[in-house]
Amino acid sequence: QKQLIALENKLKAEMDEHRLKLQKEVETQANNAYIELEKLAKRHAVQTEKEMKTALADEKKFQQQIVAQQKKELTTFLDTQKKQYKLCKEKIKEEMNEDHSTPKKEKQERLSKHKENMQHSQAEEEAHLLAQQRVFYERNCRAFKRKVMIKRHDVEQEQIREELNKKKTQKEMEHAMLIRHDESTQELEQRQLKTLQKLRMDLIRLQHQTELENQIEYNNRRERELHRKHVLELRQQPKNLKVLELQIKKQFQDTCKVQTKQYKALRHHQMEVTPKAEHKTVLKALKDEQTRKLAILAEQYEQSINEMMASQALRLDEAQEAECQALRQQLQQEMELLNAYQSKIKMQTEAQHEREQQKLEQKVSLRRAHLEQKIEEELGSLQKERTDRIKHLLERQEREIDSFDMESMRLGFSNLGTLDFPKDDYR
Structure with missing residues (x-):
């Protein structure tokens, strides 16, 4: 249990370190993206x-x-x-010199007029030319301003598209990093599990294995203890048999004493009731009977001893075998x-x-689904921002x-967009 707790703490520390590393990478990515946008x-x-x-x-x-x-x-x-003017003046003078009928004063008046x-x-023509030049100047300057404004619009469109493309690239890099983080986290989680x-x-x-070895050792010890007990019982058996043999012997001796007393009493009675001449025969018969009965008792004694020993040995074997079987x-x-x-x-x-x-x-799976949903939402939001900003x-x-063209029309200029300028005049 201690090893499991120690390993769990170690794996938790490893996961915390892993997440901290990923968080730092995310922050670094965000800071770099912010710096890039600032530079842009x-x-x-x-x-x-x-x-x-x-x-x-x-x-200018x-x-x-x-x-x-226009000056030129x-x-x-x-x-x-x-x-x-000079040619006309000379021509009039020639015509007047050829005309001798007209008075000089009249000629002078005609010349002056x-x-x-x-x-x-000529003054009207000059004024007309100046007016045309002024209109041309104002119209072309107005058209030039329109061209400049359109070029500025093109630059603004190019800049906003560059900014939005940069944001999209950064967001795609961020999403790729998040997917890579998710995969590395998944690998770490699987490995830790x-x-x-x-x-x-x-x-x-x-x-x-330890429990099994302990059980086997316990079984062996129980069997050894039972074996020692049986060996001890076998060693104790002769003493027990000796005690039983002494008990049987005492019973035999007691029986013999009883029979001896009975024999003496019977002999005394027979001596009293039997004639003296038959005493010897009666005594011999009584003695033979006593000897026969004692022999029978001795035989019974030996048989009892043998049966007792056989019975005790059999009982011991059966008891020990029963104990062995019960223990097994x-x-x-x-x-x-x-x-x-253990199987359970x-x-x-x-x-x-x-x-x-x-x-x-x-x-x-749930974390990946949330990540994919987040990526989809952020890409959708980014696309909406792109559409809205470009639209605005x-x-x-x-x-x-429109405002510029309306002002131009109010000033009397129209179709300014159709005017062309040399490349040197407008870059």
Whole structure:
């Protein structure tokens, strides 16, 4: 029992150490996952800030390109107007020089009016060009902002998908680790149960072997004690027979004395009633009769002695044999009871081991089912989070685009998404 308790304590300590190790591994995994997500969030923040700075720089560069191009167009336009104005002016002068019928003052008025008309027309054309350039500038800047916003949306989508993929990968690694932990725990539980059951069976086997050896030793001791008792009885038998022989001898002597007294009394009586001449014959007859009876008594005495000795020897043999038989039956019954008891203990232990094995299998199966349910729920929750976050992001981005497009339409710009930009203008 002490060995079982010591082993149970040892196995419990081993299991506690195993669970502590697994718990530390889970905590390490969780900490590493948290650190990885923190690093990813920081990298995304840096990437977003970099994209914003790049977008601002690209927008400024794009605006500068448009302004430079428009300045160039305006300069070319003004140069063209000057040339046209000069050509028209020279042409009018030639026409007026060829016209000698028109007074000079009228010619001067016509020239001034023509100059004024040309200047007014060129001013309108310049204003129209500037208005077109302003609309072009504002429209393209607005479209560029829309492109930047769409690119920012793409980056946001890429970042959230990267984050969600990272979470999914981490969760899959966590689940694989939990399954590995469950399998290692199951292996340890099975090994510990086998170790405990083996020790229990070894102890029972050792106990049964000890009990059997003790029973055999007890049987041998009882048989030796009975044998010594019988030997002692055999040694005591001559003394007992001598006592009985003395008792028979005393009875014989007493009988002889009685017969002697009877003989004397009979002889005295016969002497009195028998004539003196016949005394000798009567005495001889009485003596012969006495001798015959004493011989018969002696023969009976010897026969009694022999019968007594034979009877006592037979009784001793029968008693000893009966004792031996009774002892053998008793010892056999005790051995059968011991075997039955040990068989019962063994069967009970085997049944207990079977129940323990079934209980462990049920425990392992239930724990695995809970783990699989937990994994399924966490994956479902993670998928829901993925769907919801992407949905909310896309809805927010769609609202931003709609709001931007509505503002653009209010400003008079539409179909900004159809404008194309050179790759150098927008990265």
